[in-house]
Amino acid sequence: MKKIEVGILGATGMVGQRFVSLLENHPWFDLAWIAASDRSAGKKYAEACNWRLRTPMPERVAAMTVHECRPAAHSPQLLFASLDSKVAGEVEREFAQAGHVVVSNSSNYRMEADVPLLIPEVNPGHLALVRRQRKERGWKGMIVTNPNCTTVGLVMSLAPLEVTFGLEKVLMTSMQAVSGAGYPGVPTLDIMGNVIPHIANEEEKVERETHKLLGKLIDGRVQPATCVVSAHCNRVPVEDGHTETVSVSLKKKASLADLINAWRQFRSVPQERALPSAPAHPIVVREEKDRPQVRLDVETEHGMAAVVGRLRPCPVLQFKYVALSHNTIRGAAGAALLNAELMKVEGYLD
């Protein structure tokens, strides 16, 4: 099989760097084109990018020229986008109009009624929304999105509970890594030895994205899930990995063992179709009393799993537990990559 050429919009940022890293040696996709802000355009990637990952910048990409974020003759059909939301709205639309498939990590289009907001293990069927999107908007291309980095781990852990027992209430407190704020992002003087109990718009995103992700596609429209969701979002001095404490109440009676089973048995389309970036176990349950921990568990399944632990009764709701996921892999670049892989096997890239 010939590899599909792909590009990145916003290739120099933290998520852009993850895209570059995850696309190296990808079995289906071949990184052929990179674009970033006008400040970077025209430079070599090695010059334009302040590389912050612990693995070295791939040499082939280092030598590539950074383009402007405008559709061009040679821009590949499939584009991964990790642009600042200030510009993402316009740039992504322009590319979609021009016939590109934009697999976006930005928040701008996530809640649009005709734009799929996807976690391939949770709501792969929502991908069908793009038909309506192209028809109604008259676009030759399309936009597909993945959720906010804080929403992903939460919703992965909730999905099997919603399906098996029905969710009633969800109360979540996040302890989020600094890489989620990009680069330069959080000043050291703000977060060193500190907790910042506020992240702009984050709680709102988590609450409404959860409803859409767990919703059902009926007659071409997503009926949002009916559970009530409340989020407290905090920044903590951690590099990569969002930890979340979660309390839930369910519609059906269930035991602790029932929930564990639901998590352990959870498999979905990415596993069935063996998508290259799919984790073998989308939810990994740790049994130790003090896990999951960022330091020890964030790389589980190459950063693509939600790791859960400490399931126990909650005196206020019914159950409580801890969830962890990698915010720039499963919560951003890896999420978009898996979306594109799903689109490939579902025929959306033909």
Added chain:
Amino acid sequence: MKKIEVGILGATGMVGQRFVSLLENHPWFDLAWIAASDRSAGKKYAEACNWRLRTPMPERVAAMTVHECRPAAHSPQLLFASLDSKVAGEVEREFAQAGHVVVSNSSNYRMEADVPLLIPEVNPGHLALVRRQRKERGWKGMIVTNPNCTTVGLVMSLAPLEVTFGLEKVLMTSMQAVSGAGYPGVPTLDIMGNVIPHIANEEEKVERETHKLLGKLIDGRVQPATCVVSAHCNRVPVEDGHTETVSVSLKKKASLADLINAWRQFRSVPQERALPSAPAHPIVVREEKDRPQVRLDVETEHGMAAVVGRLRPCPVLQFKYVALSHNTIRGAAGAALLNAELMKVEGYLD
């Protein structure tokens, strides 16, 4: 007024060091005697103690000899205790039997029916329990306790809500400082850049201590409060200061402004009697969107206030907010000191 001589049991630990520091220049109490484990006994304090506070060790105390934790001819009547809970049970009992007033920061006796578990602003009346304690146990002395460092900030923020509106449900997630685990405490390799989502027995302590603290003293017995409480406890890389996200539902209807008012107007016996360690404002409300923060707010009112902020509606319960308190001052040594000051003005030290 002649100062009252006091001593410290467990003077070399983290909380013991706070006692030493807070007792320097105390207007009522004079530190005359210090005791610690057998390993330290016989040494000068300067030698025995690995001083970890940022203010220097008081020179007078540095030269004092550390005694064994056994009642002696010269041990003062009033003793502040911050012993490891493995030994606190027996040592504190021995001193109380021998006629000492033990103002303890350890967990051993907190939940005993005849032992006051006190926050002077919240339940000063519970102090009366010591009459029953002395009578039933036949002790010449007594034991009085303060709550766990995580409970204090939570219950201070809850108390005016309980009194004014009645509490129904409380769901709390803590992000706790490492100093709460003592010294050497948490290994760097465990917590650097990490979140540890478990602290042994902490959630149980928070849940049951909250009930006792908010309970009413009826016929010499504490009737526990009826609200339901659920705690998620986490360790984060912070030195001093526990941050807590809190969701609550109330019995009476209330507006956001009503809660703010209840917090702002909260005053109690320590303020009325002008106890030396009492904060002028036991609850300080911050209006900025991203406060309270450990780095900026933990020293509020010399570390004796609970600082709250971010009050907003909670979709699952009714309200949500953030609370912060200093875990080794308001949550430990300062708490015990305020207890002793209350006992003084209430005549329990005569």
Added chain:
Amino acid sequence: MKKIEVGILGATGMVGQRFVSLLENHPWFDLAWIAASDRSAGKKYAEACNWRLRTPMPERVAAMTVHECRPAAHSPQLLFASLDSKVAGEVEREFAQAGHVVVSNSSNYRMEADVPLLIPEVNPGHLALVRRQRKERGWKGMIVTNPNCTTVGLVMSLAPLEVTFGLEKVLMTSMQAVSGAGYPGVPTLDIMGNVIPHIANEEEKVERETHKLLGKLIDGRVQPATCVVSAHCNRVPVEDGHTETVSVSLKKKASLADLINAWRQFRSVPQERALPSAPAHPIVVREEKDRPQVRLDVETEHGMAAVVGRLRPCPVLQFKYVALSHNTIRGAAGAALLNAELMKVEGYLD
């Protein structure tokens, strides 16, 4: 004595905040006017300033209006300046021309032959350079500077050695706090769990400023000291406080005890004249084997001392030791304040 009205140029930055904090309750100076960049001008200080100190913003200053950095009818004669070096050159000159006394923390004029670069304990006589400055430049006012934050601690520890034994060679490695880079300054993703072995222009500043500070004023000119100086500068994950390892060789023979004595007996004009910001002991010698440490010693003498320790023979040069100083107090705002206090008692503010 009526207090002298003073102003701050660059009042919203990290050093500007230190000026505000140190000027609160100053016995001689009264903060009457604050200025900052055009972005802040016109706003209240509380609005314009992202306050990062652990002590609260003084209420009186919070309500003051921020002015533009231009001489005005009401701008006080004495101005403390902590401007970005990109603009400091022009702004400071403009104020000096207009008759203001600019006590500057910026690097722009430090090495000018007619501008005093001062550590009041080390080279108070260099202040006389301003006469030449005013004459040659035709300014009604003047500019006086303090050294780079990394130079201060080093030179304070070197000064008594130079005077008593003569310095031959100095080799220094710094481990510098992030607050030295201002705010927002160092991104968390750059420094968390890391060492950055480079700070732009820092090594050059340390090497040349040391020569000027230890130089002698002869015929109105500073003859630079002749010792050879080499600096390695590093950034480490510390908030406030630069730690430096120092190796030296001396011209005269000396014992370890001789050096300790020279440090302990070091007193100078600020101590003799009892300047309000002067440390009682400009150099504090710690005898423990593992001190000075930022965490325990940076606040020594209210952050105005150089703390030294671990003096021992150096196999390559002759002696080696560790020095610590507070980079935004002794290394910036406190340094400028002490300069102004020296100028006051020497009659330069009349």
Added chain:
Amino acid sequence: MKKIEVGILGATGMVGQRFVSLLENHPWFDLAWIAASDRSAGKKYAEACNWRLRTPMPERVAAMTVHECRPAAHSPQLLFASLDSKVAGEVEREFAQAGHVVVSNSSNYRMEADVPLLIPEVNPGHLALVRRQRKERGWKGMIVTNPNCTTVGLVMSLAPLEVTFGLEKVLMTSMQAVSGAGYPGVPTLDIMGNVIPHIANEEEKVERETHKLLGKLIDGRVQPATCVVSAHCNRVPVEDGHTETVSVSLKKKASLADLINAWRQFRSVPQERALPSAPAHPIVVREEKDRPQVRLDVETEHGMAAVVGRLRPCPVLQFKYVALSHNTIRGAAGAALLNAELMKVEGYLD
């Protein structure tokens, strides 16, 4: 080729865990036996070991039983040792007497005249000392050692300079990671936001081990190198990776380019014999102005290279630069592994 069975003495500690990790899938060695303190003996490794590495504990090893540190019928001939130096002296001797080849990371025997202290790229010939060792001590086995974690990076960067130009003087300041102190090791309250300017015995080890490592083997004895070495050792809040600033003077005249060449061309026996753990480039030179950095460079060559950068003239000595190496890989477990691989190809394991 049949794999050689090996064991680990001290398998549960930080370096022991690195041995376990590096031996997984090793092409020549097969981990067949693990031993640790009496407290761990008899337990499964999974139970006995508080695993702290980011990669998961190998399942096969998790199920292995931990033995006592005593020679037994089934203890393999080749043993990697990472014991606390309090017990290492006796335990290693006992195993060597009993015929085992002990490849040790402990300091006890490093400076013994008949014990090889090895960096395979630097002084592979010193291995011959074991003949004298076995003869004089009458041991059937032998002990071979690697240097202290701080010495390794320094000496690797010095070796080509010594060979090509002759070293005269070396002055080094280290900024060392906490993992070097083992587990639990450094308490968080000691190092968070701090620099500790002292590590017990570390400076002495660096100074004397450097002389032995750079020495020449003449008539069965190591003639120590004649260069003068001075070390300042510090602990900083870094997880893995020691950063060192180094100043040197040389016997022969050399340019900056000459030093770069000497480093870049440096190859030795491990590269020539293609030892499995040998880095392709033992010294990697970074040209950026702010490298090497722990965060970005510590994993270079799988943690087996010394990474150098910032070479520039030193006003006091002749040249200065920065060196970085991974303290628990190149500085401990990886060093011992490479020693064993060298012994294998040199016929010492037959």
